[in-house]
Amino acid sequence: MISASPARCPAWSRKVAKRVIAVDDSKTMRDMVSITLRRAGFEVTVAEDGQKALSVLHGVQIDLVITDLNMPNLDGISLIRALRADPRHRVVPILMLTTEQDPARKAEGRAAGATGWLTKPFDPDKLVELAHRVCA
Amino acid sequence: MSDLDDFKKTYFEECGELLDQLYAGLSGIAEARGDAETLNAVFRAVHSIKGGGGAFGFERLVSFAHAFEALLDMMRDGRVSATPAVAALLVRAADALSDLVDAARSGQEKPPGFEAELMAALQAAGGAAVAAKPRAETVRSESTGTVHYRIGFAPHADLFQRANDPLLLIRALKRLGAVTAEPDLTRLPDLAAIDPDLAYLAWTIRLATPAPRSAIEEVFEFAADDCDLSIEAEADADSTPQPAHADEAAAGKPASSTQPAAGRASHPEAAGEQPHSIRVDVEKVDRVVNLVGELVIS
Numbered sequence: 001m002i003s004a005s006p007a008r009c010p011a012w013s014r015k016v017a018k019r020v021i022a023v024d025d026s027k028t029m030r031d032m033v034s035i036t037l038r039r040a041g042f043e044v045t046v047a048e049d050g051q052k053a054l055s056v057l058h059g060v061q062i063d064l065v066i067t068d069l070n071m072p073n074l075d076g077i078s079l080i081r082a083l084r085a086d087p088r089h090r091v092v093p094i095l096m097l098t099t100e101q102d103p104a105r106k107a108e109g110r111a112a113g114a115t116g117w118l119t120k121p122f123d124p125d126k127l128v129e130l131a132h133r134v135c136a
Numbered sequence: 137m138s139d140l141d142d143f144k145k146t147y148f149e150e151c152g153e154l155l156d157q158l159y160a161g162l163s164g165i166a167e168a169r170g171d172a173e174t175l176n177a178v179f180r181a182v183h184s185i186k187g188g189g190g191a192f193g194f195e196r197l198v199s200f201a202h203a204f205e206a207l208l209d210m211m212r213d214g215r216v217s218a219t220p221a222v223a224a225l226l227v228r229a230a231d232a233l234s235d236l237v238d239a240a241r242s243g244q245e246k247p248p249g250f251e252a253e254l255m256a257a258l259q260a261a262g263g264a265a266v267a268a269k270p271r272a273e274t275v276r277s278e279s280t281g282t283v284h285y286r287i288g289f290a291p292h293a294d295l296f297q298r299a300n301d302p303l304l305l306i307r308a309l310k311r312l313g314a315v316t317a318e319p320d321l322t323r324l325p326d327l328a329a330i331d332p333d334l335a336y337l338a339w340t341i342r343l344a345t346p347a348p349r350s351a352i353e354e355v356f357e358f359a360a361d362d363c364d365l366s367i368e369a370e371a372d373a374d375s376t377p378q379p380a381h382a383d384e385a386a387a388g389k390p391a392s393s394t395q396p397a398a399g400r401a402s403h404p405e406a407a408g409e410q411p412h413s414i415r416v417d418v419e420k421v422d423r424v425v426n427l428v429g430e431l432v433i434s
Contacts, residue, residue, distance in 0.1 A: 025184065035143075070183050094299065115300055116300075121190035133308045135304075136301065
């Protein structure tokens with residue numbers, strides 16, 4: 001897990017926009033996440049549930065996944081498990097966006113392989129900071 | 137944020153759709169033809185209204201939706217069953233939620249206590265404490281001077297499984313102030329035994345920062361359960377951060393540790409020392425490499 005040295009990271013991360021997928025069944029949330037991150041220089045794709053996210057991500061590399069937990073068709077936890085089982089997405093950072101402050105829910109997410117979490121309502125600055133923090 | 141009004145507009149449009157879904161699902165439940173998926177859809181509708189409402193700070197709407205959602209969640213788990221009385225309560229709750237959405241949209245607050253009785257009824261029906269959870273408290277430190285911290289960070293082997301990475305954490309610390317990071321190679325096995333998916337290096341990180349301790353804890357927020365972490369403020373500033381060559385040292389060391397595998401005891405004194413932690417100047421590494429080169433030649 002040795003990659004570029006920290007000093008060099010900012011230089012190339014400025015050149016290549018990080019690609020993010022925002023997965024949420026609420027259009028409001030998708031819009032807020034994508035507009036916030038686009039402003040901060042990320043390239044954002046959206047999907048409205050886990051199933052759609054998997055089909056978007058099939059055969060595509062992504063730098064960060066931000067997902068809601070409660071969604072129809074395929075929920076966030078199942079999405080995280082499916083991504084971790086895919087060699088292509090095994091080590092992609094995944095943030096869960098959740099209204100729950102419930103530790104059990106976080107533990108479930110962690111067990112599935114989530115990198116971290118962000119509690120709704122989220123602060124746009126915090127979202128950007130986290131996205132930078134977990135993105136290689 | 138200038139987009140806020142747009143977001144709100146989208147949110148309220150969406151609320152309209154969600155409330156329609158909510159009522160459709162509830163009538164199914166009332167007529168006892170609701171299956172698990174109906175209940176899930178009803179739950180998600182309330183949940184989405186709550187989530188969006190939270191983003192805009194509609195506190196009353198959110199805490200009511202939270203109580204509503206908590207009861208629905210218990211119904212999903214089978215802890216509460218959909219008796220006619222419960223079904224009727226849900227419809228009343230949907231009405232109140234709809235009113236609270238209207239109030240948020242128009243900016244005309246409902247009279248205080250408008251939803252109190254219904255909230256109590258929802259909580260009573262759940263029979264469990266579903267009181268609104270306290271908001272995350274903000275911790276503020278009044279310290280302004282630079283403090284030198286010594287951070288002991290020993291990742292558990294499976295740190296990488298969740299895509300957390302020491303390099304990224306150290307990089308995040310660098311945003312707080314001057315950082316030096318010393319790797320501890322004790323746990324590093326022979327090259328042949330290395331599993332690239334496991335974290336072997338532990339770190340001693342020195343950070344000089346005016347930021348409060350909570351800012352450091354926040355950096356490790358997601359890794360906290362996947363590592364042993366200690367954060368200590370150092371009494372004096374004798375350990376002024378030096379240029380961080382630690383990364384290069386870390387990258388270089390595994391290569392040199394392959395030497396024993398070759399089986400030639402060319403430097404016995406090194407074997408006797410058993411270092412637990414090293415910090416090597418790049419120049420010294422160069423010198424060692426040169427010396428070894430000369431040894432091999434002679």
